[in-house]
Amino acid sequence: MAHPAPGHHAHRPELSHQFETVEQQREAGTLGMWLFLATEILFFGGMFTSYLIYRSLHPQAFVIGSHLLEVKFGATNTAVLICSSLTMAMAIYSAQTGKSKARIITFLVITMLFGLAFLGIKFYFEWYHDYLNLIVPGVAWKYQAGWGTHGPVVQMFMVFYFVMTGVHALHMIVGLGILTVLIVMTARGRFGPTYSAPLDISGLYWHFVDIIWIFLFPLLYLIGGRYTTGGH
């Protein structure tokens, strides 16, 4: 088989010099993203593990802490993120099936708007009101009388809440940056049925960040049988 000499294989502008074919480049990028997501699982895994250990040690305090959160905002945000995953997938599908640039960009912009909506709800309706209600550990905090001896562990629950959702929100912000780049690349006509690797790979990241939230939502908001009787 013939292997083109260095410098003679640049007939496709998206092909980096270290690769032989666009297919090889796409496979490398995809594997790289899956490996990155594996590191992310371990990164969040440290927090999930710690959460599970302390929740099994202090179940009641964690329930009290969970009840400080507003389920309606968590549920809304879950719906918002699932919708954003759908529009992300539709953007990728549009590129792969050769739809117009405008269509791809529309889906990407809608995905961004969902992402911004998520952050808006998280920052304003949740964190800002937590701040006003004095339940932000280390920043604005006041022990409430009803907690009794559980007070310190309730604070620990809120530390988990802010660290885990904070790191997740940081990933959302990075995702919005990636989406911005993708919109610019789409506008320049880089994507089509023969080449959509950056879209595919970024989609993996976006879906992963959603999935993290799918785990965070029940663990943080829904424990303690809030809507059933005798759950705890």
Added chain:
Amino acid sequence: MSTVVAELPQAPSESRPNYLTANYGLKSWLLTTDHKRIALLYLVSITFMFAVGGIAAVMMRIQLIQPQGAIVEPETYNKLFSIHGIVMVFFFLVPSIPATLGNFLIPMMIGARDVAFPKLNLLSWYLYITGSLVLLWAILSGGVDTGWTFYPPYSSTYSHTHVVAAGMAIFIAGFSSILTGLNFIVTIHKMRAPGMTWFRMPLFLWSMYATSIIFILGTPVVAITLFLMVLERLFHVGIFDPAVGGDPLLFQHLFWFYSHPAVYIMILPGMGVVSELITAFSKKRVFGYTAIAYSSMAIALLSFLVWGHHMFVTGQSVYTSLIFSVLSFAVAIPSAIKVFNWTATLYKGSISYEAPMLYALGFIGLFTMGGLTGLFLASLSTDVHLNGTYFIVAHFHYIMVGGAVMAFMGGIHYWWPKMTGRLYPDLWARLAAMIIFIGFNLTFFPQFVMGYLGMPRRYAVYPPEFQTLNVMSSAGASILGVGYVIPLIYLIWSFFYGPAAGPNPFGATGLEWKTPSPPPTENFEEIPVVTEEAYNYPGKKAVVGV
């Protein structure tokens, strides 16, 4: 100027620009995406950090010449051993072989033009540099005194030193490791030249692959752990503080979940280097190729299952300790497989004793001692006696210095002619290797004895009966220091004035020796097609059917 060049007849292929002469200027280095240049950037940076950690070690050994402490206050001594540990573990040993030799060699050994993600590779170096600068700032503005392990509640509550900066430095440098590991795995999976099957790959690549798995699975855990510790310190809230229902032992579990595998991040690349050196200087096919390859993967797997042996005396459940003890013993199996296979490779080989081979032989002996003394510490009852003493210090220095640093030095000497295109004075190199071997043993063997006799680690003062052993250790350290300075001098000389090496000065096999030294920027004139295994040395062929 350019017009003059254009009129010249085409230059002969020998004088084509190589990766060092392809372009000039600081910018061409700081913005390079060439894996070979990035390897040299790492080599310079980690050598500097090695010197920083080394200076701390020198001051510790001077302090311990006298029982009451020779030069510094105990508080300063605490900072010295902390700085020594943090710098040497996170900023020298972890990146040492992967980021220099791994970066340089992985694409060349698999017949690729570069790693899969060259820009990410450069970003890794910048993350490493950022982490290093933050750490150097922390050291210069007062230091840190928690030890390299950062155990809370001391680190999160009581220490009055720069714990936050040091923790964040490791956090940042950790992402350098993660991205390097990710890059290597993708490169080895997707960038191999036609015909380069998994079992034709040099064993160095198997060890780098195993190391990279630990990089990407272990490092994120220590990153989040240190992040949580820093949060606890900054905001006085947290999950390791017993006052709020937390458990300091959880920190230790999470910390060692990374930091024990990190030991294999340090030693696995060394094992890979030694596999190359032993075959190259025995001029013989490596014995038990598949066993060595699989043992690297087995070590990577087991490395994640033994962290609890650091916590036998912490109040961990005895049943947990039993399991961790058994699993720790199991690590001895793949390690021994390697040692036996290297030894079998030497058998009836045409052995020559160039400097890299001296390091490799030193590695085998010292690593074996370090490994066997590890079994003392994996046994529950002996660990109670030896934990927290100089026996531990001696044990892990036999692995990390006697193993990892010896392999690093051997690898640098072996591939130096390829990296720079120049030879170094062989006599000086052999002399330095011998000095390092002697100095190392004089430094650390007495520490086994003093540890067994009960001298605790991390103490700035000690009872007078340990003075003889401590003076021996300090004397050895001074010899070891000389041994490290000599190569620094002749290698720098060689870089500028050494005689030309030619493509393959050691007569070794492997793709990296088939290109000019130093290699051109694209490594190969055209992507090679591989038709044979890595260690196809001439000589006795296996006799079949007799």
